[in-house]
Amino acid sequence: METPVHRHGATADPRSGATSRAQAATHENAPGSASERGSGSKRRGMSTTALTLPVAAAALYGLWTAFVDRTSGSSLGHAWLLGLIAAVVSGVLGLALVSVQSTLITEVRALAYGALFGTATGYLYSISHTTGPSILESVRMGVVLGAVMFVVSLYVFRTHRTREPHGEHRPRGARRAQGAHRAHPSH
Incomplete structure (x- = not known):
């Protein structure tokens, strides 16, 4: 399943753990993905x-x-x-x-x-x-x-x-998950 996190080149998905760019690129070229279907009559990403x-x-x-x-x-x-x-x-x-x-x-x-x-x-x-x-x-x-x-x-x-086409900018869960793994610079 392609999520907004994968689509925009992020390196980590807070729900599934760490994901590398190589895995995301492989996922985008999977059969039936947007890059393999071709653009057809629609322009890239525009309905x-x-x-x-x-x-x-x-x-x-x-x-x-x-x-x-x-x-x-x-x-x-x-x-x-x-x-x-x-x-x-x-x-x-x-x-x-x-x-x-x-x-x-x-x-x-x-x-x-x-x-x-x-x-x-x-x-x-x-x-x-x-x-x-x-x-x-x-x-x-x-x-x-x-x-x-x-x-x-x-x-x-x-x-x-x-x-929104790009979803939430910083989901609340992602902020909490990042805060648990590393200390805030002010501490």
């Missing part, structure tokens, strides 16, 4: 859902941008062009975030989602009025909504640790 959600969100964001721009007085062609550009940019940024999120610690990942959301909503706020809000109002709105998204993301990531 179809992980690719579909940012693309769908980008499409919705592009349509919403076109709608907001059109209702604030722009021509139809300008609104659709702006919506297309917004969809492409937000889609690329969303896919980039999804592809690197498993390498980020919880706080940085929540900050990245907050920054992406805050920037997107601040931009929508800036194009929402015919007279146009000031830059400071748009930045303030983006920062406030980005901070809200940061807090919500952090809450979700911390309360659903089993769903």
